[in-house]
Amino acid sequence: xxxxxxxxxxxxxxxxxxxxxxxxxxxxxxxxxxxxxxxxxxxxxxxxxxxxxxxxxxxxxxxxxxxxxxxxxxxxxxxxxxxxxxxxxxxxxxxxxxxxxxxxxxxxxxxxxxxxxxxxxxxxxxxxxxxxxxxxxxxxxxxxxxxxxxxxxxxxxxxxxxxxxxxxxxxxxxxxxxxxxxxxxxxxxxxxxxxxxxxxxxxxxxxxxxxxxxx
Amino acid sequence: xxxxxxxxxxxxxxxxxxxxxxxxxxxxxxxxxxxxxxxxxxxxxxxxxxxxxxxxxxxxxxxxxxxxxxxxxxxxxxxxxxxxxxxxxxxxxxxxxxxxxxxxxxxxxxxxxxxxxxxxxxxxxxxxxxxxxxxxxxxxxxxxxxxxxxxxxxxxxxxxxxxxxxxxxxxxxxxxxxxxxxxxxxxxxxxxxxxxxxxxxxxxxxxxxxxxxxxxxxxxxxxxxxxxxxxxxxxxxxxxxxxxxxxxxxxxxxxxxxxxxxxxxxxxxxxxxxxx
Numbered sequence: 067x068x069x070x071x072x073x074x075x076x077x078x079x080x081x082x083x084x085x086x087x088x089x090x091x092x093x094x095x096x097x098x099x100x101x102x103x104x105x106x107x108x109x110x111x112x113x114x115x116x117x118x119x120x121x122x123x124x125x126x127x128x129x130x131x132x133x134x135x136x137x138x139x140x141x142x143x144x145x146x147x148x149x150x151x152x153x154x155x156x157x158x159x160x161x162x163x164x165x166x167x168x169x170x171x172x173x174x175x176x177x178x179x180x181x182x183x184x185x186x187x188x189x190x191x192x193x194x195x196x197x198x199x200x201x202x203x204x205x206x207x208x209x210x211x212x213x214x215x216x217x218x219x220x221x222x223x224x225x226x227x228x229x230x231x232x233x234x235x236x237x238x239x240x241x242x243x244x245x246x247x248x249x250x251x252x253x254x255x256x257x258x259x260x261x262x263x264x265x266x267x268x269x270x271x272x273x274x275x276x277x278x279x280x281x
Numbered sequence: 282x283x284x285x286x287x288x289x290x291x292x293x294x295x296x297x298x299x300x301x302x303x304x305x306x307x308x309x310x311x312x313x314x315x316x317x318x319x320x321x322x323x324x325x326x327x328x329x330x331x332x333x334x335x336x337x338x339x340x341x342x343x344x345x346x347x348x349x350x351x352x353x354x355x356x357x358x359x360x361x362x363x364x365x366x367x368x369x370x371x372x373x374x375x376x377x378x379x380x381x382x383x384x385x386x387x388x389x390x391x392x393x394x395x396x397x398x399x400x401x402x403x404x405x406x407x408x409x410x411x412x413x414x415x416x417x418x419x420x421x422x423x424x425x426x427x428x429x430x431x432x433x434x435x436x437x438x439x440x441x442x443x444x445x446x447x448x449x450x451x452x453x454x455x456x457x458x459x460x461x462x463x464x465x466x467x468x469x470x471x472x473x474x475x476x477x478x479x480x481x482x483x484x485x486x487x488x489x490x491x492x493x494x495x496x497x498x499x500x501x502x503x504x505x506x507x508x509x510x511x512x513x514x515x516x517x518x519x520x521x522x523x524x525x526x527x528x529x530x531x532x533x534x535x536x537x538x539x540x541x542x543x544x545x546x547x548x549x550x551x552x553x554x555x556x557x
Contacts, residue, residue, distance in 0.1 A: 117332075118522035119439040124339070140441065141340035141429035143332070240335050269335070 088163040088179045090199040095157055097202055097229055103129045103281040104230065108136070112143060114240055114269035119143065126275070130154075145238050145271055147217045153204065156181060156195075159188040171196060176205050189213065201226035215239050232275050240269040285389070285397035289371065293405060296374070302367045306413055309359050310352065314420055317351035318343070324351075328433055344428030345421035346445040352417050353452055353516065357459065358492060364409060364460055365467035365484035368402040372471035373480050395551045399468055399544045406464040410457040414450075438522040448519050451529075455516035458533045458540075462509070463488065465540040469547035512536045 110122040124138035131154075136144055166178040181193040189211050196206040203226065207219040217238040221231035293299055321343050329338070375381040384394060430445035432438045440448060467484040474480045494510035505511055515532035518524055 117437045117439070120441055120444070136339055138339050141338065141342055141431075141439065143336045143338055145336055146334075238335065240332075 086163070087161070088165065088177075090177060090197060090202065091163055091179060091181070091195065094197060094202045094204060098153060098157075101229055101280055104278055106230075106278045107276045109274040109276070110142060110144075111272040112269070113272065115267045117143075117269075128154075145217070145236055145269070147209075147211065147214050147236075147238055153207075155190060156193055156207075156209075159190075160184045161188075166194070169196065171205065174198060174205060198226075203228070203231075230275070230278060230280070234273045234275065236271045236273070238269055238271075240267055282393055282397065285393060286400060289397050289401035290404075292374075293367075293371070293401060296370065298367055298370055299405075302363045302409070303412065305363055306360065306409065307416065309356070310413065310417055311420065313352050313355045314348055314417070314424075317348045317355070318425065320351060321347050325431070328431060328437065341428055342431050343425070344430075344442075345418075345425040346428060346430040346440075346442060346449065348421045348425050349417060349449050350430060350432060350445075350520070352421070353449065353456065356413070357456055357514070357516075358488070360409075360413065361460055361463040361488050362485060364406055364464050365488065366481055368405065368464040369467040369471035369480045369484060370477060371398045371402060372468060373475060373477035376475045377477060391552045392548050395472070395548045399465060399547070402464045402468050403461050406460050407457055410453060410460055414453045432520045434517070434520055436522065438520060440520075448524075452516040452519050455519065455529060455533055458536050459513045459516070462513075462536050462540045462543075465544045465547075469543045469550075472547040472551045507535060509536060509539045512539070 105125065105127045108124045108126050110124055112119045112122075122138060122140050122142045124136045124140075124142050124144075126134055126136050128134045136142065161181050161183045164180040164182065166180055169176050169178050176196040177199045179195050179197070181190075181195060183190055191210045191212050193210070194208040195204055197204045201223070203223050204221055206221065208216065209218070210216040215238070217236060220235040220237075222233040223230075224232045325342050325347075329342075375384070385391070427442045427446075429442055430440045430448075432440070463484075466487055467480065470483045470487065471477075471480045474483055491510045491513060494508070495513055497510075499505050499508065512532045512535055515529050515536070518529050518532075
């Protein structure tokens with residue numbers, strides 16, 4: 067009995083802490099909530115081992131409560147996950163945070179927290195957020211979804227005052243290409259070793275975001 | 282020489298075979314374009330199917346540039362057949378009609394006479410390629426519009442519309458060199474065989490064997506690089522994401538040398554043999 071009481075006493079502070087939402091994240095959320103609408107020009111660079119694509123230009127439009135919309139005169143390939151740098155998906159459903167301490171990344175001292183949704187409606191299972199608590203900016207995110215795997219975001223800002231990033235790098239897992247043999251181009255040889263090594267690869271999309279119009 | 286060239290052109294323009302060839306090219310081209318439209322969406326589905334799980338796409342890839350690329354892939358077997366029939370006729374018709382003896386009774390150098398035929402065959406081939414290129418561009422772009430091109434050559438290569446157009450133009454130029462080679466070979470075969478139907482069969486056989494050898498790996502790298510069947514589809518290399526322009530140029534230059542060799546052989550045989 068005594069053991070159980072001691073265990074309970076030890077666990078209570080952790081449980082209480084776990085239920086609280088990190089103050090810095092709340093401050094970032096407040097900062098971002100001020101952005102109701104924005105549009106910007108994006109320069110896209112796709113970095114996938116078996117895809118060669120030139121640099122593309124697109125336009126992004128975002129409004130609160132809606133998904134980000136991308137339009138382009140060119141043909142563009144956009145990953146289904148990892149483009150939401152407005153972080154609307156993270157804040158969409160109730161969540162709790164768990165403090166994971168501080169980490170040094172690219173010369174920056176970043177606070178690390180886990181975000182855990184408290185409702186099954188959320189697509190997200192767990193997010194790890196690396197944030198600059200001084201500038202109140204999110205520097206990186208690792209997101210695990212329930213159905214669509216995991217992806218990471220790396221964000222850079224022009225100035226510490228900026229709410230939205232000017233550079234976003236989204237990394238995601240991508241399956242190898244399955245091209246039927248009858249479509250292999252003339253002179254194309256099949257490198258089986260290479261094909262096997264390409265079963266699942268990490269793809270990246272690098273976005274330079276310019277000419278923000280924030281409302 | 283100018284008079285000989287003029288005479289050859291007149292013969293070519295006046296023969297109905299030439300117009301049948303143009304008609305055939307237009308029909309084949311339209312058919313390929315029509316089927317390419319349906320084939321194009323299947324190809325895109327196959328290429329992009331598992332990418333759809335990870336990406337969504339903005340814009341269309343089923344456009345004039347993709348159709349032009351499919352046409353390029355399909356036409357390089359049909360077109361040489363037509364060209365070989367028309368160009369070999371420059372010699373076989375002379376034998377059939379007996380006009381060759383009449384010409385040779387005049388003060389005409391045998392090598393000049395045959396050179397004029399080769400030059401006419403080459404000029405006609407280039408003209409046909411230009412005609413085909415322009416008509417395909419007009420049909421493809423006016424009906425299916427412009428847009429980015431996707432090609433699978435080991436990797437998925439995407440090209441902007443402007444870059445795709447540029448590469449397609451160069452592919453036609455490289456293809457023209459291959460067609461010139463076939464036209465010259467058919468003329469040489471005509472000099473050797475003299476009879477039209479037999480020349481057509483020999484030309485078709487040459488085309489089939491060359492196409493088959495294109496896919497054969499000869500083991501030795503030198504043979505794979507310099508043997509003429511391996512040089513026929515150099516235009517495909519232009520759709521590598523970063524093409525080796527120097528290699529494409531060298532390949533086309535080597536193919537021109539082969540054409541020169543076959544042409545020289547034809548002139549030599551014609552010059553050596555008696556006209557009977």
